[in-house]
Amino acid sequence: MKNILTFLLFFIILGCSNNNDPDLNSVESDPKSLEEWLAKSIDTRKPLESLDFSKEALAKNRVEKVTNLLAQDKVEIMKTTYEKDWNQRELNYQGKVMPFFYQIFGDEPPQGRSLFISLHGGGGTTSSLNDQQYENQKNLYDQTMNTLEGIYLAPRAPTNTWNLWHQNHIDDFFNIIIQMAMTMEKVNPNKVYLLGFSAGGDGVYQLAPRMADRWAAAAMMAGHPNDSSPLGLKNTPFALHVGALDTAYNRNLKAQEWKNILDGLESSAPGTYLHQVQIHDGLGHWMNKKESVALPWMKNYLRNPVPKKIVWKQDDRHHSSFYWIAIPDKFIKTEGEIVVEYNTQKNEINIISNYSEILQLYVNDKMLDLDIPIIIKYQGKIISQKVFKRSIYNIYKTLSYKGDPKLSFSCLITVVNNASIQ
Numbered sequence: 001m002k003n004i005l006t007f008l009l010f011f012i013i014l015g016c017s018n019n020n021d022p023d024l025n026s027v028e029s030d031p032k033s034l035e036e037w038l039a040k041s042i043d044t045r046k047p048l049e050s051l052d053f054s055k056e057a058l059a060k061n062r063v064e065k066v067t068n069l070l071a072q073d074k075v076e077i078m079k080t081t082y083e084k085d086w087n088q089r090e091l092n093y094q095g096k097v098m099p100f101f102y103q104i105f106g107d108e109p110p111q112g113r114s115l116f117i118s119l120h121g122g123g124g125t126t127s128s129l130n131d132q133q134y135e136n137q138k139n140l141y142d143q144t145m146n147t148l149e150g151i152y153l154a155p156r157a158p159t160n161t162w163n164l165w166h167q168n169h170i171d172d173f174f175n176i177i178i179q180m181a182m183t184m185e186k187v188n189p190n191k192v193y194l195l196g197f198s199a200g201g202d203g204v205y206q207l208a209p210r211m212a213d214r215w216a217a218a219a220m221m222a223g224h225p226n227d228s229s230p231l232g233l234k235n236t237p238f239a240l241h242v243g244a245l246d247t248a249y250n251r252n253l254k255a256q257e258w259k260n261i262l263d264g265l266e267s268s269a270p271g272t273y274l275h276q277v278q279i280h281d282g283l284g285h286w287m288n289k290k291e292s293v294a295l296p297w298m299k300n301y302l303r304n305p306v307p308k309k310i311v312w313k314q315d316d317r318h319h320s321s322f323y324w325i326a327i328p329d330k331f332i333k334t335e336g337e338i339v340v341e342y343n344t345q346k347n348e349i350n351i352i353s354n355y356s357e358i359l360q361l362y363v364n365d366k367m368l369d370l371d372i373p374i375i376i377k378y379q380g381k382i383i384s385q386k387v388f389k390r391s392i393y394n395i396y397k398t399l400s401y402k403g404d405p406k407l408s409f410s411c412l413i414t415v416v417n418n419a420s421i422q
Helices: 002-019 034-039 060-088 127-138 168-185 199-210 231-235 248-268 290-299 392-400
Strands: 090-093 096-105 113-119 150-155 187-197 217-221 238-243 275-280 309-313 337-343 348-353 358-363 374-378 381-386 411-416
Touching: 034 060, 060 090, 060 168, 060 392, 090 168, 096 127, 096 168, 113 168, 113 199, 113 290, 127 150, 150 168, 150 187, 168 187, 168 199, 187 199, 187 290, 199 217, 199 231, 217 290, 231 248, 231 309, 238 248, 238 290, 248 275, 275 290, 337 358, 348 358, 374 411, 392 411
Parallel strands: 113 150, 113 187, 187 217, 217 238, 238 275, 348 374
Antiparallel strands: 090 096, 096 150, 309 337, 337 348, 358 411, 374 381
């Protein structure tokens, strides 16, 4: 009997001991704040959207702190993921490699450095010939850059195809390159400029409109537009330089066509579609560097990340967001057009045209007053008038892909069939 009681007592004690053992019985509680979530290692964090605090209403006086915390976390992620690539001057992404060269000109301004991304020519030719073009592009505009401030970065295209600068992967590479430069060299995302010569100019024709929300300005030299449209350039100053004798692929005629289109667009909306077009008399494909005047011209401009009116024409390389609007991937249509505008004084957004069943409007406190009702209109007709909440998750979501605090938004408004708010 004594042995049986001793045996039972042993298991009671063992059971009590196990119930009090934190390693065996405790379940780690979910973080209750952003600070707690950020304190965890990245690989152990639960998805932010699964945590209640991320969707709760966020006060205006918390937005700046939340944005700064998430932006700094993004910087640390970029350093961990890409610092080695930056130091080796070679970006490896999804099985492709983009070597790049850069050099720094001038002193760093208090607001951050400028970044000039300069695309080489070549195209559908041998790797060695494209390498030669890359080597040439590295120092092509040194004389001009010596008079400017900025980082001049010349990437080497990952492929040797005719469309080497506007294949689908290029947008992803440049999204990363911009964030790397912001992280490693303190580039101001409102001071990023795109330029390119010949096949690089082909790329600028394509990339400038479809990634217009990333550029302060762009300059196309001696290229061909192929199927691109200038409509997305409403808020992005655009320079074109072509030799008058550059008849291959009708480059000279196409440049004149774009000049005429841009003249008309700017005339109908003064102050937008700003452009500089020079068709250089007596010169062919090589313009004796006369096109270099485009660099100081671009430097006059800063990007506005929240322009009051947006024209978004979807390219065949799809993007799910553009400035302060977005579309779920399944609703994107090639060549679909969306035009939206907001009015700060009236505290309203007007959807002028929209093809998508779902249109997401991202808003921050620089655009509208989020503490009073926002009016949402479709073609001038009110479809909603209410207060929309800010949230941590909205800021996180808009920071995650582009890593750009100036393109972060605390409020999301989802429009369904241009008729209701979800």
